[in-house]
Amino acid sequence: MELLSGAEMVARFLKDEGVEYIYGYPGGALLHIYDALFQQDAVEHILVRHEQAATHMADAYARATGKPGVVLVTSGPGATNAVTGIATAYMDSIPMVVISGQVMSHLIGEDAFQECDMVGITRPIVKHNLSIKHPSEIPMALKKAFYLASTGRPGPVVVDIPKDMTAPTDRFEYVYPKSVKMRSYNPVTRGHSGQIKKAVELMVSAKRPVLLAGGGVIAAEASAQLIELAQLLKLPVINTLMGLGAFPGNDPLYLGMPGMHGSYEANTVMHHSDLLINIGSRLDDRITNATEKFCPTAKLIHVDIDPSSISKTVGADVPIVGPADAVLNEMLKQIKATEFTPDEEARSTWWQQIEEWRSRHGGRYNTDDSELFKPQQVVEAVHRVTGGDAYVCSDVGQHQMFAAQYYKFNKPRRWINSGGLGTMGFGLPAAMGVKLSFPDDVVVCITGEGSIQMNIQELSTCAQYNLPVKIVCLNNQSLGMVRQWQDLNYESRHSQSYMKSLPDFTKLAESYGHVGVEIGPGDDLEAKLAEAFAMTDRLVFINVHVDPYEHVYPMQVPKASMRDMWLSKTERT
Amino acid sequence: MRHIISVLLENEAGALSRVVGLFSQRNFNIESLTVAPTEDATLSRLTLTTVGNDRVIEQITKHLNKLIEVVKLVDLTEGDHIERELMLVKVKAVGSQRAEVMRTVEIFRGQVVDVTSSVYTVQLAGESDKLDAFIGVIGLANVLETVRTGVSGIARGEKVLSL
Numbered sequence: 001m002e003l004l005s006g007a008e009m010v011a012r013f014l015k016d017e018g019v020e021y022i023y024g025y026p027g028g029a030l031l032h033i034y035d036a037l038f039q040q041d042a043v044e045h046i047l048v049r050h051e052q053a054a055t056h057m058a059d060a061y062a063r064a065t066g067k068p069g070v071v072l073v074t075s076g077p078g079a080t081n082a083v084t085g086i087a088t089a090y091m092d093s094i095p096m097v098v099i100s101g102q103v104m105s106h107l108i109g110e111d112a113f114q115e116c117d118m119v120g121i122t123r124p125i126v127k128h129n130l131s132i133k134h135p136s137e138i139p140m141a142l143k144k145a146f147y148l149a150s151t152g153r154p155g156p157v158v159v160d161i162p163k164d165m166t167a168p169t170d171r172f173e174y175v176y177p178k179s180v181k182m183r184s185y186n187p188v189t190r191g192h193s194g195q196i197k198k199a200v201e202l203m204v205s206a207k208r209p210v211l212l213a214g215g216g217v218i219a220a221e222a223s224a225q226l227i228e229l230a231q232l233l234k235l236p237v238i239n240t241l242m243g244l245g246a247f248p249g250n251d252p253l254y255l256g257m258p259g260m261h262g263s264y265e266a267n268t269v270m271h272h273s274d275l276l277i278n279i280g281s282r283l284d285d286r287i288t289n290a291t292e293k294f295c296p297t298a299k300l301i302h303v304d305i306d307p308s309s310i311s312k313t314v315g316a317d318v319p320i321v322g323p324a325d326a327v328l329n330e331m332l333k334q335i336k337a338t339e340f341t342p343d344e345e346a347r348s349t350w351w352q353q354i355e356e357w358r359s360r361h362g363g364r365y366n367t368d369d370s371e372l373f374k375p376q377q378v379v380e381a382v383h384r385v386t387g388g389d390a391y392v393c394s395d396v397g398q399h400q401m402f403a404a405q406y407y408k409f410n411k412p413r414r415w416i417n418s419g420g421l422g423t424m425g426f427g428l429p430a431a432m433g434v435k436l437s438f439p440d441d442v443v444v445c446i447t448g449e450g451s452i453q454m455n456i457q458e459l460s461t462c463a464q465y466n467l468p469v470k471i472v473c474l475n476n477q478s479l480g481m482v483r484q485w486q487d488l489n490y491e492s493r494h495s496q497s498y499m500k501s502l503p504d505f506t507k508l509a510e511s512y513g514h515v516g517v518e519i520g521p522g523d524d525l526e527a528k529l530a531e532a533f534a535m536t537d538r539l540v541f542i543n544v545h546v547d548p549y550e551h552v553y554p555m556q557v558p559k560a561s562m563r564d565m566w567l568s569k570t571e572r573t
Numbered sequence: 574m575r576h577i578i579s580v581l582l583e584n585e586a587g588a589l590s591r592v593v594g595l596f597s598q599r600n601f602n603i604e605s606l607t608v609a610p611t612e613d614a615t616l617s618r619l620t621l622t623t624v625g626n627d628r629v630i631e632q633i634t635k636h637l638n639k640l641i642e643v644v645k646l647v648d649l650t651e652g653d654h655i656e657r658e659l660m661l662v663k664v665k666a667v668g669s670q671r672a673e674v675m676r677t678v679e680i681f682r683g684q685v686v687d688v689t690s691s692v693y694t695v696q697l698a699g700e701s702d703k704l705d706a707f708i709g710v711i712g713l714a715n716v717l718e719t720v721r722t723g724v725s726g727i728a729r730g731e732k733v734l735s736l
Contacts, residue, residue: 100605117586183644183736185641295603307635308639311628315628
């Protein structure tokens, strides 16, 4: 029998659970735990400069690897600083375990120094949370946290540990719990065969089908099955923002992203389809536009592991609850077992129509109305320079949409962005989290001068741990997406959307020991990018001066249907 | 439409606040809520009444089911069921009113559980409509104070909500 203190149990459990990294920041309530971490070397602790960055690092680690990311923050401000990152992970269904320190049990509720009700504050933004009432509960509580975070629909779980639970003098028996069973939590492991049969019947008889793949396909590692299904039935495929890479971006069956800034062909195809096969997308407002006008002629097959995501925004004709991989496997099995002859004539008419739509817009943009580079050009150049095979971690705003539109992802887990919450400041720590785990891969942070300043302090963490990420800052000296909306809806009254007194980013990068590169009018964009990316062992801050007047198009017309879009500043569908 | 949803909940600290939080967080309506431990000390039984169309009720039950501490739930209004609510009400009772109030209490099969020279405290159980009707007959002007438990419910027949 092994006797450990609560603090030692935390450290030991993380080792036994196979955790490689924890991202955190120490503080009073965590001193016992940090002392226990000091005395082991199985788990590497990464010291960030702000707790929000710790959560985004853990989040991106999870997005890139599929394994839960682990965060350690102290009570009070440490915990509240982590809240944005927890909400970010929650909205995108990312597995994460956050261990927060808490004041000593006898002080809880007395407004003690650095006390806050972390369990209460995070309740609406976690899959589950729990607080420790006795040190002996720690191993099982952590096991539950990892189990809940990573099974079913993944999500963040917070474990709040009062300081006295980790006291070095109080020792209890430690056994690593190999498994956990909870009577009130049984995630589904497969879809209902009868429902899948109904779906398959619709799929083989549809004349204008379209396949929509969301983040659920990536979470379930179901890309191979998705590709097989699309090829088998010659389905046009659309990846949502969270599903980019689930289906290869360079495949002829692929039409792009749907929704507010989706491609012309993706939105138009969805609008005119007679069957929408939605695998693992929750059809949020940025996809559907006005739900009452959404895909008026389509029947909807909705596959989701979370029943509450089905018929939440748009009623499903064939709801299927289950993980994307198991459901797709069963679909493929049933399709192969049925003798079906798809209506070749209808399919070829559909594809002719699709190709016609595809040729109409095709993601074009003007390059002759400004001396400055267009942000789209920069993303396309980054795509070429990195061979289309980088991890691209994005911040939030226009640059995020340009990256999503113009960097064609061919593999899942390469596109790391805050899709649901839209958290500015996500990009740099996310890139750090990925680079740490994939030191030999190219990791790019595509950002803007607004977003990057929300977590710019992490340049220091990059120096400490030698994280040579490439930061591509599409610098338009304004909060581009806000500005775009102000141009469109507020007669270009740019209320608080431009940034004066920007730092000299090159000097700033250099002050941390990194490299800074400026790219502006007259420069050879691709050559300078290639030069920067060739510095594989250095963090390079590439500040590209881009056209501030550029808007993201297509852009759906508000309160209208999928096909109603602005295609440029002057052109409407 | 009004629905009565019965929930078996792990009897743990914080479980109730998760249920209540869900309703405000998702903009669901909650009309009444009662909760108490069951014969199995590890479980609480919670009954809530809510109003919404089928789509909303479907979302409510799905989201409740998603809460880790929710073990099982049933929408009682989907089948035959019995619902009861208990009310204690202080009614002004002076002079000729006293006999009148007594008669009304008898008609509603209530009980006077406390008396002073000017006040009857009446206990009444039944469906919520019945309690409303009693207040209506007594007249708001004569009602000094009411306290209602909120609805409890159980399915008719052999159907049971248990593990």
